[in-house]
Amino acid sequence: MGITVNGIDIDDALIEQELPHHQQAANPLKQSVHEVVLRTVLLQEAERLAVPGEDDDARIEALLAREVKVPQANHEACLTYYGKHPRQFTRGELVEARHILFQVTPSVPLELVRETAEAVLAALKAEPGRFGELAAQYSNCSSGALGGSLGQLARGACVPEFDEVLFRLGAGELAGKLVETRFGLHIVEVVRRIEGVLLPFDAVRAQIADYLTTAAWQRGVHQYLQILVGRAQIEGIVLEGSQSPLVQ
Incomplete structure (x- = not known):
């Protein structure tokens, strides 16, 4: 039996096109199939919500920007991270x-x-x-x-x-x-x-804020993918979680 997502067949040609991007994976074919299925789920959701875009990548990016919202890392969160990871900000x-x-x-x-x-x-x-x-x-x-x-x-x-x-x-x-x-x-x-010398907090605050915000966004996307996969009708494959290079 082939792979379908909400009744739509996954074309083998799409998997073949994806395969070269995952040659370093433990199982390139499995990772490629996983990626194509996730992209299909996202594109179907973009279609359902009428999210525009010049191409598939742009539509997925626009969908994630619209649906996944995370707060910017505040001063307290940055200071806590700085205090817990001094080695990361030590030079020399x-x-x-x-x-x-x-x-x-x-x-x-x-x-x-x-x-x-x-x-x-x-x-x-x-x-x-x-x-x-x-x-x-x-x-x-x-x-x-x-x-x-x-x-x-x-x-x-x-x-x-x-x-x-x-x-x-x-x-x-x-x-x-x-x-x-x-x-x-x-x-x-x-x-x-x-x-070494510990860099002052003010010198690395922006770097920490960017890291924490990006990490929060990736967690948000992961959770969003889990929701979409959970309500989709996927046949022919069992997805092990919803982590994907799409969102890294």
Whole structure:
């Protein structure tokens, strides 16, 4: 059975046209079908409400602008967000760090790599002064020749999971657990920290207001899509929620 939205068949050609836009998705075909169905629901609603537009994209934009209303973020909301996320508005923060990388490869079982890494981590907890020696012996990173040194790093310079650990550790602190990234398993130590400067609230207030207003609008659109999908007669597919790149 084909896919229909309120009795209207979804043309396979529309899905084929949409497919190239979702090649990075886990399931490009599924995401494309999902997107086409949502667009159809929105365009049918625009037709029902006689919302004008030069093309389909313009009609959808006009529909959302008309039907989804969110308040602008006020001073109190911005100040609360600023107080809860100081790191986001801190500039000049640096850490001097070192690591030992245990690279995961198809030829070596992950559990064997993990076992070795855990043993080295245990040895460092017992004798922290051996970091350089063990980095030179075990690290699969070129930094091993430098005792594992990565030099000074700014926030955001590394992959997120590594970055998060780096800027959580204090000076001279060794991460108590292995850090897993797409590169493998890491033993991480922060040698020194250079604290950054928190930007004043007035300098970032407009940025925070834009972020909070945009986030509220996206939540509003998501809720609106849920309402439209909930009352539409959709056959041939079950939509898992109504989140869509249309509204991001």
